[in-house]
């Protein structure tokens with residue numbers, strides 16, 4: 001019998017304490033390559049803390065994070081391993097304005113990432129920058145613009161292009177469309193869906209918006225006080241929630257095409 005190598009992201013018993021408060025309390029889940037998982041839960045339930053541990057912005061107090069069988073929970077051995085880990089899981093934040101350098105143009109920003117993470121020469125980088133901009137639907141005008149010269153939706157496209165530049169295995173999006181108005185949100189979600197189909201990148205989507213969950217996620221994981229209370233395929237969890245807390249979450253947001261009185 002041949003055993004398939006473990007593929008994708010596997011999180012087991014992840015734990016984080018701040019003082020005597022346990023923010024993340026034994027969270028486990030798996031994300032297969034090319035699949036999409038939404039992390040939902042009320043404010044303070046530990047969603048951001050969980051994903052910050054995955055990308056390496058926080059050190060877990062317990063548990064393991066493995067990507068394609070490689071352990072990411074241990075301290076990286078040297079710069080090469082640190083960079084490799086940074087490439088593998090990329091994060092897109094709610095407000096790209098905070099993570100984009102206001103003095104660097106869009107193409108300059110993408111070029112910087114390619115210089116740090118790839119061995120491409122200047123010509124190859126220029127080609128790749130054009131490819132990335134095209135992939136996220138930005139053109140020459142945006143390429144030479146500074147962040148402040150872009151709309152919120154365009155800035156989020158830049159943030160996505162920057163994440164894609166290093167060819168990650170997993171993209172973590174923490175409320176990445178929450179600040180955008182609904183029609184721009186729909187465009188960005190459409191773009192993300194296309195990228196996922198074409199690239200096979202796995203998505204971990206933190207959101208409080210169940211319309212977004214329905215649109216983007218294959219599976220949902222519900223967090224409450226740092227613990228997983230329910231997980232399953234999106235349609236099943238949204239249509240037939242098993243845990244009372246999930247039902248509470250669903251009832252606390254207006255559903256598209258349904259007035260509160262209809263429930």
Ligand SMILES: Nc1ncnc2c1ncn2[C@@H]1O[C@H](COP(=O)(O)OP(=O)(O)OP(=O)(O)O)[C@@H](O)[C@H]1O
Nearest residue numbers: 018021023041042043044045046047048049050208
């Ligand atoms: N750096 C920190 N120091 C102390 N406590 C923290 C820190 N970061 C998070 N916490 C606490 O951990 C808990 C989980 O916070 P977290 O940011 O993960 O919640 P969240 O689910 O992302 O909430 P939101 O939906 O509001 O973004 C909260 O009680 C929060 O106050």
Ligand SMILES: [Mg+2]
Nearest residue numbers: 047048049174
């Ligand atoms: Mg958060």
